Amino acid sequence: MTTLMIQGTTSDAGKSTVVAALCRWLVRQGVNVAPFKPQNMALNSAVTCDGGEIGRSTALQALACGLVPHSDMNPVLLKPQSDRGAQVILRGQVYGNMDAMDYHAFKRTAKDVVLAAWEALAQRYDIVIAEGAGSPAEINLRAGDIANMGFAEAIDCTVILVGDIDRGGVFAQLVGTLALLSPSEQARTQGFIINRFRGDPQLLTSGTDWLQEYSQKPVYGVLPYLQGLLLDAEDSVAHAGEHQAGALKVVVPRLPRMSNHNDFDPLRLHPQVELIFVGKDEPIPSADVIILPGTKNTRQDLAWLIEQNWPEHLRKHLRYGGKVMGICGGFQMLGSSIHDPEGFEGQPGSSHGLNLLPFTTHLEARKVLRQQQGQLCDLNRIGKTAAFSGYEIHMGRSEGSALSRPLTHSDCGSDGAISDDGLILGTYMHGIFEQAEALSTFLTYFGITAAQTTTDYTCHREASLDRLADMIESHLDTRALLRHLKLI
Numbered sequence: 001m002t003t004l005m006i007q008g009t010t011s012d013a014g015k016s017t018v019v020a021a022l023c024r025w026l027v028r029q030g031v032n033v034a035p036f037k038p039q040n041m042a043l044n045s046a047v048t049c050d051g052g053e054i055g056r057s058t059a060l061q062a063l064a065c066g067l068v069p070h071s072d073m074n075p076v077l078l079k080p081q082s083d084r085g086a087q088v089i090l091r092g093q094v095y096g097n098m099d100a101m102d103y104h105a106f107k108r109t110a111k112d113v114v115l116a117a118w119e120a121l122a123q124r125y126d127i128v129i130a131e132g133a134g135s136p137a138e139i140n141l142r143a144g145d146i147a148n149m150g151f152a153e154a155i156d157c158t159v160i161l162v163g164d165i166d167r168g169g170v171f172a173q174l175v176g177t178l179a180l181l182s183p184s185e186q187a188r189t190q191g192f193i194i195n196r197f198r199g200d201p202q203l204l205t206s207g208t209d210w211l212q213e214y215s216q217k218p219v220y221g222v223l224p225y226l227q228g229l230l231l232d233a234e235d236s237v238a239h240a241g242e243h244q245a246g247a248l249k250v251v252v253p254r255l256p257r258m259s260n261h262n263d264f265d266p267l268r269l270h271p272q273v274e275l276i277f278v279g280k281d282e283p284i285p286s287a288d289v290i291i292l293p294g295t296k297n298t299r300q301d302l303a304w305l306i307e308q309n310w311p312e313h314l315r316k317h318l319r320y321g322g323k324v325m326g327i328c329g330g331f332q333m334l335g336s337s338i339h340d341p342e343g344f345e346g347q348p349g350s351s352h353g354l355n356l357l358p359f360t361t362h363l364e365a366r367k368v369l370r371q372q373q374g375q376l377c378d379l380n381r382i383g384k385t386a387a388f389s390g391y392e393i394h395m396g397r398s399e400g401s402a403l404s405r406p407l408t409h410s411d412c413g414s415d416g417a418i419s420d421d422g423l424i425l426g427t428y429m430h431g432i433f434e435q436a437e438a439l440s441t442f443l444t445y446f447g448i449t450a451a452q453t454t455t456d457y458t459c460h461r462e463a464s465l466d467r468l469a470d471m472i473e474s475h476l477d478t479r480a481l482l483r484h485l486k487l488i
């Protein structure tokens with residue numbers, strides 16, 4: 001069993017994508033490979049086959065390997081829910097809330113959890129491609145580190161460093177990062193990958209030659225900037241795709257603790273949809289549909305919405321016949337109240353909801369984590385239901401008369417609600433736009449009269465992973481890589 005760790009010179013250097021690409025390429029070579037990310041900080045998570053949750057980027061890498069995501073693949077997930085505190089998820093399950101200082105002290109315990117999870121993978125797979133977090137050159141965080149070199153040293157694996165040329169200064173990034181590592185960390189860093197290059201590769205040669213000469217380490221390859229790759233972006237709301245004039249306008253408030261914004265990727269990709277995220281103090285444009293996204297802190301984000309004048313805007317939007325949808329935390333906001341007496345998401349207490357649907361929500365210690373498949377209700381009154389798939393990640397439990405007109409049905413029962421006039425709907429399901437049939441049903445309901453055939457988001461994701469593997473094949477020194485992994 002060999003583990004190779006991909007670390008980056010900065011956050012968002014493209015580590016996750018490089019790991020996904022390597023995973024899919026190795027699968028093509030017939031290798032039994034799994035992804036691993038010791039520690040992740042993200043509000044986008046996926047439900048695993050063992051009933052836990054992990055960061056979405058690792059879940060995507062699992063799919064790249066042809067595997068179902070498992071909690072061992074990302075044993076520590078930190079979900080920030082305020083400026084200081086985060087919910088700590090260990091091997092898929094909620095451990096508790098901690099602030100940064102508490103977590104720093106807790107890292108010793110977290111390290112054991114990380115090592116046990118890695119051990120479990122190491123027994124099942126021939127190659128593990130591990131992903132670092134942020135940069136290994138954060139010297140202030142090096143003591144007790146489990147996310148980058150602390151992990152690599154503990155299991156004694158090699159490292160490849162990825163630098164992002166698109167943001168500039170890539171040679172300084174790579175050389176500077178290396179310089180800040182200890183001699184043994186430098187020694188385990190076997191070489192570099194330059195990511196997101198656009199332009200003429202010949203112009204880069206003198207730089208890569210210099211880097212190899214200076215560091216005495218190889219550049220495994222220069223990866224191109226891939227356009228139009230929309231792949232479960234983890235930390236940021238990626239840019240919209242091209243859309244047609246007269247497209248359906250969907251507006252989403254960019255909640256400070258928005259979770260699983262990947263829910264919107266299928267809409268963003270659709271040429272007949274213009275998806276607009278509206279941030280703090282930005283003017284709220286008119287829209288056909290407003291969707292309130294999931295959030296890690298429902299009450300605080302609701303207070304933010306109120307402060308930003310959204311309730312008045314929502315009421316006006318509804319008066320003009322616009323539609324409103326809420327997903328998970330956004331759904332909870334549509335009810336009359338949200339109670340968090342134990343303070344799972346911040347100060348204990350209750351908040352009034354937007355009062356658009358008659359139901360209330362209580363936050364409870366038990367977190368619901370499950371994959372779902374079932375049928376949407378007959379949204380468009382055409383006498384037939386549409387299949388959907390999705391997943392639930394929430395601590396809230398809702399009840400009230402609104403839930404007697406549910407949006408979805410599955411083996412686990414019914415979920416969500418639709419208002420009597422059909423203008424307001426809500427659901428606990430994330431990923432509900434992913435399946436083509438569900439997406440066309442929603443688009444018709446939202447007002448697109450002749451909805452173009454929608455591609456299944458799952459197929460799009462598969463095609464993107466294949467594109468990544470092609471990129472590895474054509475731009476990396478794959479023989480050197482195979483030698484490095486002791487596969488030849």
Ligand SMILES: NC(=O)CC[C@H](N)C(=O)O
Nearest residue numbers: 294295328329394395396
């Ligand atoms: N994913 C979500 O939107 C979660 C909603 C809410 N924070 C809960 O835990 O119930």
